[in-house]
Amino acid sequence: MIRRPLRALALAGVLALAGCGHPRPALSWVAPSAAPEAGTIAAAIGEWLGEATPPATSTLLVLPVSRRQADNPVTIALLDNLRRHGFGLANSLETSPDAHVVRYLVTPVWDRYLLLRVQLDGVEASRLFYRDLRGGLVPASPLTERGTK
Numbered sequence: 528m529i530r531r532p533l534r535a536l537a538l539a540g541v542l543a544l545a546g547c548g549h550p551r552p553a554l555s556w557v558a559p560s561a562a563p564e565a566g567t568i569a570a571a572i573g574e575w576l577g578e579a580t581p582p583a584t585s586t587l588l589v590l591p592v593s594r595r596q597a598d599n600p601v602t603i604a605l606l607d608n609l610r611r612h613g614f615g616l617a618n619s620l621e622t623s624p625d626a627h628v629v630r631y632l633v634t635p636v637w638d639r640y641l642l643l644r645v646q647l648d649g650v651e652a653s654r655l656f657y658r659d660l661r662g663g664l665v666p667a668s669p670l671t672e673r674g675t676k
Contacts, residue, residue, distance in 0.1 A: 554630075555590045557601045561633045561641060564664045565600035567656075572631055572645050573608040575652045575670060580627055586615035588626040601633055640667065650674035 561568060576587070587609060592602055609616060617623035630646040639658040644651060651674050657667035 553590060555592045555602070555632065557592055557596055557599045557631075557633045558635050558641075559599070560635050562600045563662070564641070564656075565604040567664045568601050568633055568641075568643060569604035569608040571643055571654060571656075572605055573612055575645055576609070576614070576629065576647060577612055579647050579650065579652075582609075582613040586617050586623050586626040587629050588617040588620060588623065590628065590630040605631070646674075 576582075580587075589606065589609070591597070592599060596602070606616065615623075615626075617626035620626060620628070627648050628646075632642075632644040634642045634644075636642050636655070641656045641658065641664060642653065643656065644653045646652075650672060652670055652672045653668075654666060654670045655668040656664040659665050
């Protein structure tokens with residue numbers, strides 16, 4: 528039983544160091560293996576964004592994924608979730624200069640773990656999920672934030 532907490536602690540350290548960069552910072556990214564959990568991931572992103580900025584009065588510019596990923600289920604579920612919660616969605620900062628910029632990254636880590644990182648105007652929230660024996664995602668860490676609001 529002690530292996531899981533130690534593994535999660537080691538993973539948290541690796542993730543803290545790995546979170547320092549991404550090759551294409553102007554894009555969001557979703558691992559193809561995240562498709563079955565699209566609803567869970569979209570709900571987690573929407574929940575944090577709803578806490579960070581009021582949906583009824585906020586417009587979001589969600590940075591797109593690459594063209595190869597444009598029809599991935601996570602992005603489709605996320606945009607649908609944000610619209611349902613009352614967020615306005617912008618196409619560019621030129622047309623909506625007051626929009627909040629959102630970027631998200633969904634990455635598998637080891638066998639049964641998935642890392643979710645969401646950035647909103649310089650503040651990043653991360654959460655590690657664990658794939659249970661039935662294949663569902665459950666939070667394996669608290670939601671952590673870093674950056675300035």
